Amino acid sequence: MPTLSLDSLLERPLRAAILAAADSTAVQRAVSRYGMRLGARRFVAGETMGEFLAVAREVNARGFAVAAGILGEGVRERGEAIGAADQYCELLRIFAAEQIDANVAFKLTHLGLDIDPELAYENAAHIAQTALDAGNTVRLDMEQSRYVDVTLAIWRRLRGRFDNVGFVLQSYLFRSLDDLRAAKPLAPSVRIVKGAYLEPPDIAYEKKSEVDENYLRLVFESLDGPGFSAIATHDQRIIERVETFVREKAIPRRDRFEFQMLYGIGGPLAAALVARGYRVRLAVPYGNYWFPYLMRRLAERPANLAFFLKGALTRE
Numbered sequence: 001m002p003t004l005s006l007d008s009l010l011e012r013p014l015r016a017a018i019l020a021a022a023d024s025t026a027v028q029r030a031v032s033r034y035g036m037r038l039g040a041r042r043f044v045a046g047e048t049m050g051e052f053l054a055v056a057r058e059v060n061a062r063g064f065a066v067a068a069g070i071l072g073e074g075v076r077e078r079g080e081a082i083g084a085a086d087q088y089c090e091l092l093r094i095f096a097a098e099q100i101d102a103n104v105a106f107k108l109t110h111l112g113l114d115i116d117p118e119l120a121y122e123n124a125a126h127i128a129q130t131a132l133d134a135g136n137t138v139r140l141d142m143e144q145s146r147y148v149d150v151t152l153a154i155w156r157r158l159r160g161r162f163d164n165v166g167f168v169l170q171s172y173l174f175r176s177l178d179d180l181r182a183a184k185p186l187a188p189s190v191r192i193v194k195g196a197y198l199e200p201p202d203i204a205y206e207k208k209s210e211v212d213e214n215y216l217r218l219v220f221e222s223l224d225g226p227g228f229s230a231i232a233t234h235d236q237r238i239i240e241r242v243e244t245f246v247r248e249k250a251i252p253r254r255d256r257f258e259f260q261m262l263y264g265i266g267g268p269l270a271a272a273l274v275a276r277g278y279r280v281r282l283a284v285p286y287g288n289y290w291f292p293y294l295m296r297r298l299a300e301r302p303a304n305l306a307f308f309l310k311g312a313l314t315r316e
C-alpha cells in the first residue's frame, strides 16, 4: 500500500488555502505591496516590456525559445482588453524586428472574455493576424473550467481562419481527452498541462497519480496524431516517459513537439533537454498584475511559500 507523507497529506488543503487566499483583496493588497521584492521576481521577468525583453534575450542566449505572457486576467473594461491585445501585437512586431525567438500566449479573460466573448474573439484574431504577418504563432492559455467550452469554441473559429493558433488542455479535467480527440481532425497545436486551478471533484481528478496518468494519456494521443504537441511540465518522470515514447516511435524532434517550462522553475532539467537536442520553450510572464500568477506558483509547490514568507520575515 502506498504510504502518504505528512507533506502530501497537507498538500491539498494548503494548495486550496493558497488559491482561496488569491481571491482575498486584503491578501492581494499586502502581497502586491512587497511581493515583487520578496519573491515574485523569481517567476516574473519584471513589470515593464523593457525588463521582459532583456530577460527574453538572455533566455534565448541560454538556448531556449520564449512564450511571452503579459500578466492580466478577468479584465472588466473594454479599453483595457483592447490595450492588452495591442501590447501583444507590439511584442510580436518587436520579436520579428529584433529576431527574438519568442511567440505569445494569452488568456482570453485578459482580452475581454468576461465582458463579451465577441470582443475576446476579435482581439485574439487581431493578435493571430499580426503573428501570421510576422511568421509567428500564438496560443490561448486555458483558465478555470467554466471557460473551457468558450475557449475551445473561440479556438475553433480562429482555426477556421488561421493555422498559427494553438490552445491548452489540462490533464486534471476528465473531459480533456474527449476535447483532444474532437480537435484532432483540425491538426491542432496543443499544449498539455496538469492544470493550475482548484476544480471540483465531479469534473477533475483529485489524486496526483491520476492527473499524471491522464497527462501521459493526453501526450501520447497528441503525439500519435497530426498537429503539434507542447509538453509543458517540470515533472522529470513524465519527461523521461515522453522521451522513451518519441524515441520508440521515431517522432521528429523539432517539427512535431517541444517541451515547455515556466521561467524560474525547472532550470537544470530544461538545460539538460536542450543539451540532448530537444526544443524547449520557457513561458516568461511580465507586467504589474502578477499577484494571481504568483499565488498559482505558490499553490503548486507549497514549499515555495516558505521561501516567500522567510523573505517577508527577514526583511528589515
Ligand SMILES: Cc1cc2nc3c(=O)[nH]c(=O)nc-3n(C[C@H](O)[C@H](O)[C@H](O)COP(=O)(O)OP(=O)(O)OC[C@H]3O[C@@H](n4cnc5c(N)ncnc54)[C@H](O)[C@@H]3O)c2cc1C
Residues within 6 Å of the ligand: 140, 141, 142, 143, 168, 170, 193, 194, 195, 196, 197, 232, 233, 234, 235, 236, 260, 261, 262, 265, 266, 282, 283, 296, 297, 298, 300, 301, 304
Ligand atoms: C509552459 C507552461 C504553460 C502553462 N499554461 C497553463 C495554462 O494555460 N493553464 C493551466 O491551468 N496551467 C498552465 N500551466 C501550469 C500547469 O498546469 C501546472 O500547474 C504546473 O506546470 C505544475 O505542474 P507540473 O507539470 O510541473 O507537475 P507537478 O507534479 O506539479 O510538479 C513536478 C515538479 O516540478 C517542480 N515544480 C512544479 N511547480 C513548481 C513551482 N511552482 N515551483 C517550484 N517547483 C515546481 C517540482 O520539483 C515538482 O516536484 C502551465 C505550465 C507550463 C510549464
